[in-house]
Amino acid sequence: MEAVKRYGILTVGSVVLGISDYIFKFQNHFSFGGVSGIAVIMSGLLGGSASTYTFVINMLLLVVAFVLLGKEVAMRSAYVSVLYSVTLEVIQYVWPMSKPLTNQPVLELVFCFMIIAVCSAIFFNMNASSGGSDIIALILKKYTNVSIGTALLVVDFIVVIVAFFVYGVTVGLFSLAGFLAKSFFIDTVIESLNLCKYFTIISKNAEPICNYINAELNHGATIYDARGAYTKDNKQVVMTVVKREQARNLRNYVHKVDPDAFMMITNSSEIIGKGFIE
Template sequence: MRNIIIITLSSILVAFAYNFLLIPHEILSGGLSGIAIMLGIVTPLNTGVLNLLLNLPLLIIGVLKLGKRFIGYTILSVAVLSISLYIIPIYKATQEPILASLFGGVIVGIGTGMIFRASGSSGGFDIIAMLLSRKRDFPLGALISGMNGIVVAISGFVFSWDAALLTLVSIYATGKIVDTIHTSHIKLTLMIITGEGEEVKQQLLSKLHRGVTVMDAKGAYSGEGRKVLITVITRYQLAEVKNMIKETDAKAFVNILQTTEVIGVFDRGSK
């Protein structure tokens, strides 16, 4: 319930940033939302409706390829964002485009980062990047940045290069805030010491599609047998893994280390 509330409120916050700061100055956001904003400006269609239509095919693919909890939260985010964009009126909160670009990007970054922290995403390029990163071990951040570069270029050709530069400022501000709140492309090594080794292992294998190494261990004080599970995940998946471990074994000891590099098969699904 906590995650649902966070995702709902954060999606509404992003919609306010779009309709009060970015859209009135023809400034785009990153991802498919940016394309929806552009189409909403140049066509009679509402941005919220366009955002839902553009995300719909990716959400269907995500249901089949990505974790149920992640894609469920993402569907919630896309739905709330699209409805909010439809309901919230477009209002020019400031007459200064640079202020609209900077603060709009910051607010979008706060909302998006909180959605990530709650184990979801705002859809669009996030889903594309996650699907691609499962086939090749590319940083999610680099993939998203590359696709956002296309949005900037489109903004320049459709509107003006001033608008493109303002879009770039907005996307940069959003990325910095998201990285501060939740950096998704960093890899983490988890060492999980648990008395419910088999259950935790099955959860990791079925929900994350990551390889897991299992070792036997014994508590020095208690003398009781334990299992040590070692796996590597992306920071993007950390919230989901923490919730999963808590539900399976609330007494598990988990050591989380930032990983500099991974050599070999990172994703079982890439075989």
Template structure:
């Protein structure tokens, strides 16, 4: 039952992500003279040259990449990425095309394309989804050339795609707009996807460690960990209270500590992601760009 609910939730996130991504690619980038990176960028080039459906082209382009990655890495990414690729293709060719197309300022089009496509991909990545695309090629190249970083390979691939798009449109503006779109999209993904599992880490030193831990557990249902710490100021051993919690709970925990011990030493740190009981499950699937 739990697996079924998780699968349904994954489908919902895929459709929501595909909807936002489709608006960014078709309704903003599709009518403007620039392309994005990845498979979607290649699909836009084909669309501008032949007017072939973006979703169908994107799906067809992924088939050889899926076969390549299946041959190298096995079945690990196959089902998830194939499912998401089909959903993205259907939404691109049958849903977002019914919405109005933006025909205004190209710079605004590039920014909006980056924002919407970034939100779409973030929704998929945030739930541990996988969209396939040129990341299949990226992983294959990384496997072949391990001395190169994923960032270096990605920049080269997106740069080539955007450059080809600029040649097709015969405008330098096309390359600039493409870079703006890719940058905005990456920034939005970072803001949303990699902060969906964000939280706080509370560190505290107090003589009332047991009472503080009990109150934290009663009020927030969060557990605490005691770590032996050596203080360099007084050269003594003290117990360090460590508690991972949500952003909202950090305020409650801080107030609880102050009520128990006003002299407690407290540090609250940002944690980009928290996994484990009470938080997100550890998902082995990696995020992949369209």
């Protein structure tokens, strides 16, 4: 059941990303970098469809991944990459477009990078990727000492600069703006998807709180004895991490069983351990 859910999300994300790139990115010649950005540049230089160039490049990279990185690594990128590429190839025949959807390029730029950022964050969060430049990163990691992040950033930036010469200053500036916005927005979305609440609860009635965390929220907790520096009262400190949607329930329950409890609630987007990232 978990595998069905996982592949269902990956399928929806791949199709949405493909449709978004075709409608917003390719029609406006936005070149943010990556394989799709290279395809847009090739379309401007050589003619032809950016969708077809994306399909061909991604398939070639998958073949290279099988040869240089092995079957296991290639298969992790194959599903999303193939589905995304096929979506791009099919939609150009189902919905032929010869011009942008609207006459508002700024609006289309915003939708384009937001959808790219959200879909990419979902893929990364599920240990998947849309292939393309991620495969190039894995090859660089295996065969060179080049910093992957730096190398990909440089390649993407070069694609953006080339857009200035191929499509003009206006498209080049839009591409640069999208490149910068996408880079920051992806990290924000990833953090939002992984956001959890870290509770430090100081209470005289810690046992029912721990029972509630274990039984109702299905999480663990750590408890230790403490003494107030001013009151000298003996209390207990409960530390736990819960999902964002569970935080309100825990806060209300603590307030119910111990109105005098002291709670410190902190946002955290990187929790490693059972029930979270393992």
